[in-house]
Amino acid sequence: xxxxNNLLAQLQGIVGAEQVLTEGDLTAYEQDWRKRExxxxxxxxRPASTDEVAQxxxxxxxxxxxxxPQGGNTGMVVGSIPDTTGTQVLLSLRRLNRVRAxxxxxxxxxxxxxCVLQTLQEVCEKEGFLFPLSLAAEGSCxxxxxxxxxxGGTQVVRYGNTRELCLSLEVVTAQGEVxxxxxxxxxxxxxxxxxxxxxxxxxxxxxxxxxxxxxxxLPASQLTAFxxxxxxxxxxxxxxxxxxxxxxxxxxxxxxxxxxxxLVRKHFPQQTVPxxxxxxxxxxxxxSDHESESHARAQFERLLEAALEDGCVLDAxxxxxxAQARALWHIxxxxxxxxxxxxxxxxxxxxxxxxxxxxxxxxxxxxxxxHFPGVRLVNYGHLGDxxxxxxxxxxxxxxxxxxxxxxxxxxxxxxxxxxxxxNGSISAEHGIGSLKREKLAHHKSPVALNAMRAIKRAxxxxxxxxxxRVLSIx
Amino acid sequence: xxxxNNLLAQLQGIVGAEQVLTEGDLTAYEQDWRKRExxxxxxxxRPASTDEVAQxxxxxxxxxxxxxPQGGNTGMVVGSIPDTTGTQVLLSLRRLNRVRAxxxxxxxxxxxxxCVLQTLQEVCEKEGFLFPLSLAAEGSCxxxxxxxxxxGGTQVVRYGNTRELCLSLEVVTAQGEVxxxxxxxxxxxxxxxxxxxxxxxxxxxxxxxxxxxxxxxLPASQLTAFxxxxxxxxxxxxxxxxxxxxxxxxxxxxxxxxxxxxLVRKHFPQQTVPxxxxxxxxxxxxxSDHESESHARAQFERLLEAALEDGCVLDAxxxxxxAQARALWHIxxxxxxxxxxxxxxxxxxxxxxxxxxxxxxxxxxxxxxxHFPGVRLVNYGHLGDxxxxxxxxxxxxxxxxxxxxxxxxxxxxxxxxxxxxxNGSISAEHGIGSLKREKLAHHKSPVALNAMRAIKRAxxxxxxxxxxRVLSIx
Numbered sequence: 001x002x003x004x005n006n007l008l009a010q011l012q013g014i015v016g017a018e019q020v021l022t023e024g025d026l027t028a029y030e031q032d033w034r035k036r037e038x039x040x041x042x043x044x045x046r047p048a049s050t051d052e053v054a055q056x057x058x059x060x061x062x063x064x065x066x067x068x069p070q071g072g073n074t075g076m077v078v079g080s081i082p083d084t085t086g087t088q089v090l091l092s093l094r095r096l097n098r099v100r101a102x103x104x105x106x107x108x109x110x111x112x113x114x115c116v117l118q119t120l121q122e123v124c125e126k127e128g129f130l131f132p133l134s135l136a137a138e139g140s141c142x143x144x145x146x147x148x149x150x151x152g153g154t155q156v157v158r159y160g161n162t163r164e165l166c167l168s169l170e171v172v173t174a175q176g177e178v179x180x181x182x183x184x185x186x187x188x189x190x191x192x193x194x195x196x197x198x199x200x201x202x203x204x205x206x207x208x209x210x211x212x213x214x215x216x217x218l219p220a221s222q223l224t225a226f227x228x229x230x231x232x233x234x235x236x237x238x239x240x241x242x243x244x245x246x247x248x249x250x251x252x253x254x255x256x257x258x259x260x261x262x263l264v265r266k267h268f269p270q271q272t273v274p275x276x277x278x279x280x281x282x283x284x285x286x287x288s289d290h291e292s293e294s295h296a297r298a299q300f301e302r303l304l305e306a307a308l309e310d311g312c313v314l315d316a317x318x319x320x321x322x323a324q325a326r327a328l329w330h331i332x333x334x335x336x337x338x339x340x341x342x343x344x345x346x347x348x349x350x351x352x353x354x355x356x357x358x359x360x361x362x363x364x365x366x367x368x369x370x371h372f373p374g375v376r377l378v379n380y381g382h383l384g385d386x387x388x389x390x391x392x393x394x395x396x397x398x399x400x401x402x403x404x405x406x407x408x409x410x411x412x413x414x415x416x417x418x419x420x421x422x423n424g425s426i427s428a429e430h431g432i433g434s435l436k437r438e439k440l441a442h443h444k445s446p447v448a449l450n451a452m453r454a455i456k457r458a459x460x461x462x463x464x465x466x467x468x469r470v471l472s473i474x
Numbered sequence: 475x476x477x478x479n480n481l482l483a484q485l486q487g488i489v490g491a492e493q494v495l496t497e498g499d500l501t502a503y504e505q506d507w508r509k510r511e512x513x514x515x516x517x518x519x520r521p522a523s524t525d526e527v528a529q530x531x532x533x534x535x536x537x538x539x540x541x542x543p544q545g546g547n548t549g550m551v552v553g554s555i556p557d558t559t560g561t562q563v564l565l566s567l568r569r570l571n572r573v574r575a576x577x578x579x580x581x582x583x584x585x586x587x588x589c590v591l592q593t594l595q596e597v598c599e600k601e602g603f604l605f606p607l608s609l610a611a612e613g614s615c616x617x618x619x620x621x622x623x624x625x626g627g628t629q630v631v632r633y634g635n636t637r638e639l640c641l642s643l644e645v646v647t648a649q650g651e652v653x654x655x656x657x658x659x660x661x662x663x664x665x666x667x668x669x670x671x672x673x674x675x676x677x678x679x680x681x682x683x684x685x686x687x688x689x690x691x692l693p694a695s696q697l698t699a700f701x702x703x704x705x706x707x708x709x710x711x712x713x714x715x716x717x718x719x720x721x722x723x724x725x726x727x728x729x730x731x732x733x734x735x736x737l738v739r740k741h742f743p744q745q746t747v748p749x750x751x752x753x754x755x756x757x758x759x760x761x762s763d764h765e766s767e768s769h770a771r772a773q774f775e776r777l778l779e780a781a782l783e784d785g786c787v788l789d790a791x792x793x794x795x796x797a798q799a800r801a802l803w804h805i806x807x808x809x810x811x812x813x814x815x816x817x818x819x820x821x822x823x824x825x826x827x828x829x830x831x832x833x834x835x836x837x838x839x840x841x842x843x844x845h846f847p848g849v850r851l852v853n854y855g856h857l858g859d860x861x862x863x864x865x866x867x868x869x870x871x872x873x874x875x876x877x878x879x880x881x882x883x884x885x886x887x888x889x890x891x892x893x894x895x896x897n898g899s900i901s902a903e904h905g906i907g908s909l910k911r912e913k914l915a916h917h918k919s920p921v922a923l924n925a926m927r928a929i930k931r932a933x934x935x936x937x938x939x940x941x942x943r944v945l946s947i948x
Contacts, residue, residue: 183898190914197670353659440665
């Protein structure tokens, strides 16, 4: 206990007594976003500078106390809360939140880890640029968390994941040293790419404190279309045409199964969902154009005419104005909530090569219906990236809680076995955290797992950085 | 010697006696591309499958014999030839050269390491797609070498380096195990990104045997323009306008100093270089359009009108046909050869944030002229990526060989010190190899170097994979 008290005194000396929280309501730091688990921190420590982070890590390392870095705490896989032992320091990066510099000629922005994603989007837009990362939690997630988990979202088809948006990093290592890698370079072949190693490592190798990120010119116009497609094969065919006709203008391509849309119609009757019941799947497409709205509209018309002719679109509507566009996107964004209102469900965040998605879904749907009669499939997601939120809802009229208790394990096993057979990923964009660690050990290649463990041991030999997340090193 | 003989017999058993070369002219394997160094291999071993590569690595590891992987042997930094001891196995990947699959709906191609880049470009084009990596050695370099060195080239401004074109890898580890990571996924957050660790590691962590790479729809039209700009600041301003007006259509943006162009005029008088002597810098721009040639031309005209109005372009010409476009690109491509014909010179492959390039060049030019009077600066490169080939030619009429002997060290020291001051990279696209290893140890952050060494020791504890390249682990 003396060690802990000494450490707390040290931490207070580093960040100030008022930034070392040990009492009061710490729910926001200790409970995970989906309210699945609650931990207990030794203390919540809130440094305001990279140097303070480095000192905190050094002090914890000296005391052999482990650290859990946290940004907006909006993760989906229980990766950023402390365990229940009360012996871990919760390192909140929220105060490290400055936008350090916008470099227009380099098309980059340098920002600290604790900056909220939406704030960063707004800063860039004010300077005439787009920071394209966009996801549901953007009002509260932080850029450090986005980097640590390599967040995805709805614009990946054009701009890539957070990883692809990052040119360089500043990191505090597990030894409490600062790697000042913020060069903003687009080309740099001077050794191993440490940047990409820290990105997506979920705080298990070090603490990302700042990053230099790509910006893009703001599009002159953004148009949204909503199309009914006769099958998932047709949706994939439409995607190919969209790549061809819109090229880099294609900034969004989301698919939604009819059951998913029916839940939106049921729980949000005020929303107008086009083409209700017309087809097994619908697609939302977004076309970002750097010329003009009329050019964007002409491009969309060319695409949709070709798609109607090819038979991969049954009917389509293009938003006439921003309000209509927002309403169409809102349908897609309402699916998770509609699904929650329908009752408990089993979520999967999977990816498969785009070309194999129709076969995967057909085969997996059939197997689930065979083994779990009456089961309802809420299938939607980022088809442009091969990323499906392939969720399973209990049969209508049954006790969802009992169904999940009895069947979740078996359903997960079936779905992930199929993902393995299709050479896919059991976590496309949400990461591993604690929630999927055991699953990862089961589904990832042993060769890759061994390499990951060797790297973890090499960079964090005392296992003090977010231990137990992503992988177990025992 | 007995160990070596045993090993050779084993290797012959694995790949066949005729694929283990120990006699005859092995210059193509043992001499580096720029003919700076010549090594001596214990044997050149030419496996034809991933399994054979794995067996070769296992046999070498058991015998404690180190391996040097090699593709087309076109590297610039002496990274793919054996040392002079005659104790290293040269692992040639040239026979492992199949294009395994083209997946049109996934926009990917899966290809083995030994496939020549140009062959891959042609295979993709035949299927209606673009594989955008393009560089001078494309007729003989291999995709495995491109990945191992994270090759750059002329299309990076739009499509990124080789790294950004790679979705997944197959790798033989230093232990001779196969990591079959060829998923073709665009999103996969299941642990550390091993792909990006192997890419750019120059064969020091394992052997890349195959990759799944991104393809893009073929553009409907590609237009090239050549513009005279009043300064490097103006070139950067033009780049900003090009991003805004052409957006993702901007697929090339190369800058060329007037002295570099004067060498082309001098040594290749049959070439017509526009705007001779009009301005200190010229730029080649490429606009790839997915609609039509007339649309591409209209876009270029909009851009160039705006640039003329802003004063960042003095004059410009847009190629009327493919032959003219090739001729304009040929001017840019002729600079290295013209420079060689002018005499020996000191090469630098550096990058700086785009916004800081004008200041860097002005300051470094002045310092060089001050300390090395009469020195001539051949400055050209991929300005769109902040990558300059900032080369130094001996003063006119002097003995270039003597100048290099006496001054190369001091000139390198001056240039790289300036690169450090501008937070740039001493190797933007060519890598480290043996040639820049000591320089890297001097210029890279010690924190990063320590992390690199820890990773090397973790993944290749016996130091058998291309030892002595990139970093020394002692």
